Amino acid sequence: MTGIRLTAPAPGWAIDADVVVVGSGVAGLTTALRCAAAGLATVVVTKARLDDGSTRWAQGGIAAALGEGDTPEQHLDDTLVAGAGLCDETAVRALVTEGPGAVRRLIDTGARFDTTEAGAIALTREGGHHRRRIAHAGGDATGAEISRALVGAVRAAALRTIENALVLDLLTDAEGRTAGVTLHVMGEGQHDGVGAVRAPAVVLATGGMGQVFSATTNPPVSTGDGVALALRAGAEVSDLEFVQFHPTVLFLGADSEGQQPLVSEAVRGEGAHLVDASGTRFMLGQHELAELAPRDIVAKAITRQMHLTGTEHMYLDARHFGAEMWERRFPTILAACRAHGIDPVTEPIPVAPAAHYASGGVRTDLRGRTTVPGLYACGETACTGVHGANRLASNSLLEGLVFAERIAADIVAAGPRERTPAPVAEGPEPVTVPLLAAESRTEIQRIMTRGAGVIRSADSLAVAAERLEALGSTAGGPGADTGEDAAKDAVPGVEAWEATNLLLVSRVLVAAAREREETRGCHWREDRPDRDDTAWRRHLVVRTGRDRKPVVSRTDGPAFPPVRHGAPARTAAPTDPLNHTADAPQEPQS
Secondary structure, three states: OOOOOEEOOOOOEEEEEOOOEEEOHHHHHHHHHHHHHHHOEEEOOOOOOOOOOOOHHHOEEEEOOOOOOOOHHHHHHHHHHOOOOOOOOHHHHHOOOOOOOOHHHHHOOOOOEEOOOOOOOOOOOOOOOOOEEEEEOHHHHHHHHHHHHHHHHHOOOOOEEEEEEEEEEEEEEOOOOOEEEEEEEOOOOOOOOEEEEOEEEEEEHHHHOOHHOOOOOOOOOOOOOOOHHHHHHHOOEOOOOOOEEEEEOOOOOOOOEEEEEEEEEEHOOOOOEEEEEEEOOOOOOOOOOHHOOOHHHHHHHHHHHHHHHHOOEEEEOOOOHHHHHHHHOOHHHHHHHHHHHOOOOOOOEEEEEEEEEEEEEEEEOOOOOOOOOOEEEEEEEEOOOOOOOOOOOHHHHHHHHHHHHHHHHHHHHHHHHHHHOOOHHHHHHHHEEOOOOOHHHHHHHHHHHHHOOOOEEEEEHHHHHHHHHHHHEEEEEEEOOOOOOHHHOOOHHHHHHHHHHHHHHHHHHHHHHOOOOEOOOOOOOOOOOOOHHHHOOOEEEEOOOOOOEEEEOOOOOOOOOOOOOOOOOOOOOOOOOOOOOOOHHHHHOO
């Protein structure tokens, strides 16, 4: 344990539970429902309203081998190809094998997917998939339908929920095991201000960290809070350098910031073409699947074409769909485009890549357990090894479902003795993290967009690291002036806590990106344009020391070492011979 904590008031109230789930997307609510169904006292903590996370913004759908002739093995093959040599095959096999059943259980929960005239689940195709295996709802509103069904089930089950609550830090007992979380509830209600939920099992399902960048498809709440909490608690994170930039985000101008409208990959799956200003389909000949190549390939091709033509965006042409298909199949996207003065029925859609999905996160085993006993992670917050260096389209919702069920099973199997809440330990003198001024958020985003965006280099990453370090010093970081002027910025509050979380995950992301001296998956180094399997077919694992600085190490190969509670993974330093974990036995999984 690091003993690192955010600067915050002491908890003024507390409640007890068997398990606290932080986050209310597909991963969090599925975990909570399964735990509650097994009789566990379950509390759901969410940063805004129950349906305000990333799940409801998912357009395309959920991937699973549900169609005639499709198999989990074919789904596995497509996932491994997209992951560019870094997927954990055991994790992927669990995903694709258990996925169809998990989707059917989601339907039993109340989710209504689009169907064919014969009553079967309607399936479409997206980038990287060789078969139609994407189930969708409401045409292009799959996430909203899944969120509706799960939120309805949570309310029907009368689960205890705490909305408008930002999680702060992990509580631990005298042995270093999880004992709950501290949180800040925004606004008046049954609980207000800083408090605690005491529980021996904590599940982080806080979504992504897209707000690290200026332009993203992620909602404003996606500020990496779960990853930041885990790092402060001493947990390991991995693969954070692999940030997926969605190829086709509605271009609203070079200076547009914040959440941007997504144009789902399913539009290309139904036959839309990527073209430049002259109408040339530039994806032809670049990959066997053309516009349906894996996302990293399409995003890079768009960026290259933008550079070649000196333009700020490309176009997605789906005029041949006609008005009826646009209105039936993609009503959400159609409305978003028209709201910004673009009519896809009569004109091509201007698109450009934007930050979309973190393939890495808090390192877990196949039961969702992190390196901190009692702390679990699920969904985009976690790194299960499923996505490797680049997530296959529509595997994210499926990962949330499958691994949420695995986490719940593990918590339930722990038994009553393991679930008994333990007293929270005082522990060593905590290292308190000074807070950034709220306005630092915009500066972090601009630093990351310029230095660690879709195209990176040693020079750009070095500048980003230097500027992040300098920004951190304004909040009393290492080497900072900690006098009266610096103290003025250390005002506890939601915006300051979010900015401080963004700085932490940004520093870790940049540290990993500087270490990986190659181009692989969605990590694109223009100064290292080639993939190097000999040196780099391995993962980077990062933890934070008490000095709050990232400590980066490498695994011996594409397989993760076992998750061991309370000790760093057996990894090699970047300059060491990488040979001492190759034969390490894997932890038994279920």
